[in-house]
Amino acid sequence: LYLTFGVLGYLAFGQTTDDIVLSNFRPSPSKEIAQIIYCLSLVLSASVQALPAFDIMERSAKAVSGTSNESSSSSIGRMSLGIGSSLIACYVPGFAMVVTMLGCIFGSMLTLGIPAMLQLQLNINLTRPKRVLLYILMAVSICSTILGLIIIPM
The missing domain is CATH 1.10.287 (Helix Hairpins)
Incomplete structure (x- = not known):
């Protein structure tokens, strides 16, 4: 879905295509709805894509520390990775x-x-x-x- 949308947007706008293809459209209610749906899909899919990485990191940390219980450090690690990634995306x-x-x-x-x-x-x-x-x-x-x-x- 993302690939098709990106290719069609690039074909429609050519070299003037913005990083976010939706930014190329004129303001309209359908553009706003599409942006909301696109943002929701990105937010909800990013956390799912990171699950294997979190699982590997948590298993490694448990092996090093010798503990087998679920601790708050797992939640803090996940939260800090999400916030850090968001800050990097916004400011770099x-x-x-x-x-x-x-x-x-x-x-x-x-x-x-x-x-x-x-x-x-x-x-x-x-x-x-x-x-x-x-x-x-x-x-x-x-x-x-x-x-x-x-x-x-x-």
Whole structure:
């Protein structure tokens, strides 16, 4: 949904596209509703995306400290990470460009490249068509990373 919206916005507005595509539209009630829905989806999905990171950090902290109980330090750590990320996003100029580049590099590798490489390494008895498909996925991942790094700074 985000990708489609971004691509269509870029096609509609070209080089004058703002970081937030919704900022390009004229003021209207439908724009306000779309912005509210977009903000809610970002706020609600960001915390879900951070759950694996929190789980890993909390397990590591418990292993180091030797405790097994749920403490208030977990809540404080989660809250400080959320507040810190929000402050960085608000006050660091060019933050959107950095996040876009990181997403381009790691997003395509994590979703396409690494799973394909793992399949090729772990499953020796793959059929030829399946191997070709996995190599194509790896190539698409590498090409999208390179293409993104070339296009994003423009």
